[in-house]
Amino acid sequence: QKEVEQNSGPLSVPEGAIASLNCTYSDRGSQSFFWYRQYSGKSPELIMSIYSNGDKEDGRFTAQLNKASQYVSLLIRDSQPSDSATYLCAVNNEGNQFYFGTGTSLTVIP
Amino acid sequence: GAVVSQHPSRVICKSGTSVKIECRSLDFQATTMFWYRQFPKQSLMLMATSNEGSKATYEQGVEKDKFLINHASLTLSTLTVTSAHPEDSSFYICSARDFGGETQYFGPGTRLLVL
Numbered sequence: 001q002k003e004v005e006q007n008s009g010p011l012s013v014p015e016g017a018i019a020s021l022n023c024t025y026s027d028r029g030s031q032s033f034f035w036y037r038q039y040s041g042k043s044p045e046l047i048m049s050i051y052s053n054g055d056k057e058d059g060r061f062t063a064q065l066n067k068a069s070q071y072v073s074l075l076i077r078d079s080q081p082s083d084s085a086t087y088l089c090a091v092n093n094e095g096n097q098f099y100f101g102t103g104t105s106l107t108v109i110p
Numbered sequence: 111g112a113v114v115s116q117h118p119s120r121v122i123c124k125s126g127t128s129v130k131i132e133c134r135s136l137d138f139q140a141t142t143m144f145w146y147r148q149f150p151k152q153s154l155m156l157m158a159t160s161n162e163g164s165k166a167t168y169e170q171g172v173e174k175d176k177f178l179i180n181h182a183s184l185t186l187s188t189l190t191v192t193s194a195h196p197e198d199s200s201f202y203i204c205s206a207r208d209f210g211g212e213t214q215y216f217g218p219g220t221r222l223l224v225l
Contacts, residue, residue, distance in 0.1 A: 088153075
């Protein structure tokens with residue numbers, strides 16, 4: 001079982017819609033969770049981090065964490081074509097080891 | 111804050127030569143730096159983890175004698191690809207984490223092409 005699992009997609013949403021990206025992790029003791037965005041040919045950039053159960057909002061982005069279900073998600077409201085990228089979920093597990101998912105490719109259609 | 115730079119951004123070299131890539135944390139002290147490799151349309155692959163002043167820990171399948179990593183200071187780590195071959199052509203990305211921190215901040219990457 002992989003440490004972090006994501007649906008590779010591709011996920012396509014129309015402009016203005018909500019894009020929902022999901023991630024599950026295997027280490028129940030994990031404490032820190034991150035979402036990165038990677039444009040084609042570029043390195044990943046941090047979008048959000050979340051540490052506590054519930055929702056965390058930052059502009060059009062909302063991260064959701066459910067530790068009981070070992071599930072973390074990222075919602076992008078009012079999706080824009082510029083949001084088209086690969087989104088990487090990352091988890092810092094109880095052993096302070098950092099694991100990335102393989103990423104979900106998102107395309108926002110104008 | 112939390113800016114990481116890499117140099118060079120792009121390098122083309124002949125097969126058999128060695129290439130050094132530098133990774134610097136510009137506004138924080140990076141006790142841990144990570145080196146990744148990414149082939150086109152594939153996911154990030156962790157190559158090694160380096161802690162300042164100690165030997166790097168390499169992931170399974172990564173040749174430590176081919177990919178030399180030095181983390182001599184709290185702001186600089188280098189990756190040297192020795193005797194590069196065309197199959198080493200890839201996008202090499204470093205990231206850095208400060209002491210006690212949990213977030214990794216990525217450099218812009220170095221695109222290596224070995225002819």
